[in-house]
Amino acid sequence: MRDASPPTGAKTSDAVLDRLTRLHPKVIDLSLGRVERLLERLDHPEARLAPVVHVAGTNGKGSLLAFLRAMLEAAGRRVQVYTSPHLVRFHERIRLTTGLIDEAALIVLLERCEAENGPEPITFFEVTTAAAFLAFAQEPADILLLEVGLGGRLDATNVIDRPRLTAITPIALDHQQFLGSTLSAIAGEKAGIMKPGVTCVVGPQEPATLTVLERHAQSIDTPLFCHGRDWTFEPTSEGFRYEDAAGPRVLPRPSLLGAHQFANAALAVACATLLGEFGVDDRAIAEGIATASWPARLQRLTQGPLVDALPEGWELWLDGGHNPAAGEALAATLKDRSRMDWGDRPLDLVYGMLDTKVAAGYLQALAPFAHSLKAVRIPGEQASLSAEAAAGHASAAGIDALPVESVVDGVKAIVAKAERPGRILICGSLYLAGYVLSENG
Incomplete structure (x- = not known):
């Protein structure tokens, strides 16, 4: 939950976060080595997490997770969520089953990561991701929804050996200075979250982008559940129609505004369909679509x-x-x-x-x-x-x-x-x- 402002002179998470920005000369420096070193010193919290749904893509990641979280919570599941960046306060990035992480707990986790890392270079996102993993590992939960920060292959979140599911939202040109100048190059970075034997749900893609994802999936034996082949959706006057091998489903209008939110909601349905053990039935799916919230999206x-x-x-x-x-x-x-x-x-x-x-x-x-x-x-x-x-x-x-x-x-x-x-x-x-x-x- 959000806290009241701390008294003047009190220790704050903002002060710790400010120190953490100075541990590396670059804001972004994609690598797994530094975060893996810190996680080892923390006794591998990433290995003690609830089942993970790992999401990459260019646009729609946050909206997808908002819909999926609402569906899972409607089914009575205890859901944790990691997203970035935050809008107002850093606490928004770490959502526990009871709400946003509180100030006191965040300070403890950040300072522990700071102490274990010492003066060695590590980016702000890497060290704060390690703190998030600590927070999630300390709380019982049914599932963790984990958003990639940037790219996928070398993103700090990509240390989960075997997630329950991965998903890739539509890929477009963005962050070319870090991910490559072409859609194919960017798709290759996003595909890096795929894991052998773990199904990856793929949202609507350009043909060339989908080809890259399919080739990578085949090379590491990753099953794909692809839009246009395994599932489809079509907006209607009342909502949208989703269809896969199990047949069609008529679903309500997404709570999030914008034509693009139909695609995000349908991708969430595709993910929920593969999470049957969490009890996400048609009722929970429809309720999640109609009630999800995600600020600053129209x-x-x-x-x-x-x-x-x-x-x-x-x-x-x-x-x-x-x-x-x-x-x-x-x-x-x-x-x-x-x-x-x-x-x-x-x-x-x-x-x-x-x-x-x-x-x-x-x-x-x-x-x-x-x-x-x-x-x-x-x-x-x-x-x-x-x-x-x-x-x-x-x-x-x-x-x-x-x-x-x-x-x-x-x-x-x-x-x-x-x-x-x-x-x-x-x-x-x-x-x-x-x-x-x-x-x-």
Whole structure:
């Protein structure tokens, strides 16, 4: 559960986390050696976990796990979840069966990992993943849903010898500086989570990407359960139709908004189908689809200072998608008015993005729908594009764009120029989304 703010001068997890960022000169340095060394010193908590569902992919990992968690909990299972990055507080990354890890427990685990590692180089993600494994190993649970941080093959989470199941969401171009410049190269890194004899559930993929996954699976004797071959889905007016060898199932509309969430929900159904021993029946599957929650994924903000500052009739939305595929998914949602009609009023964007992302592809997808854009630098993020650079990318994509000092200034500028109530979407980065959620309460 979330804790109240600690008293002034008290030890905090933020202070420990800040120290841990200094143990390696790079934020990202993909390798398994450092985390394996630390896990050995911790007496291998990764070997004492509940059965693991290990998930890689470019987009949709968090949404998939949100749907799957809701299904498993509807079936009465005790579920642990590891995700990254967090939106507001680090504690969001480590969800125990009783809720988010508490402050005192997190401090103890982080300091133990810090002490065992000593001054040796280790990345922030590696050492905090080790702490998460310690937390999960200390608590009885039925299943652990484990999200890859980056890539797969050399990701710190890829130390689980034999997960219960693996899954790969749609693969797209992202993090090319770490994973390779082509879809095939990136697919090869994602395929690295596959294990011999452990079924891998594969979501919708480009043909070339699927070929890479199939070849790797064949080379290590991994069974695949693939979209388009072993299971399919089709949106309907009331929800969607899922079908596999057992026959068709008619399922409700996903609780998470956006056309792309049908694919994420269907992939969760495919995973749940292979987890029969956990009692995930049709009732639990349907309940999970209809009730799953996952912040900053096309989320409407309905309270807080930003909302209070809007005149009557305005809407404020938030989305953390941050690469070209996410932009295309958002554009598909805006285009399909049968499911979410945003054509009733102008759509203005408040936008910020990291300089490690492909801004042009993201913005080009949204250009036909954007009335204007106000660009911001993401507060507290050294890797953020400047407001001027972000506005430049938007202008190049054909969007009427201006740099502003802050999200609040962007919202105010949009309202000031409007002739009637409109809709504002804050978008471009999970880090920007986290900042907005934190500042907006």
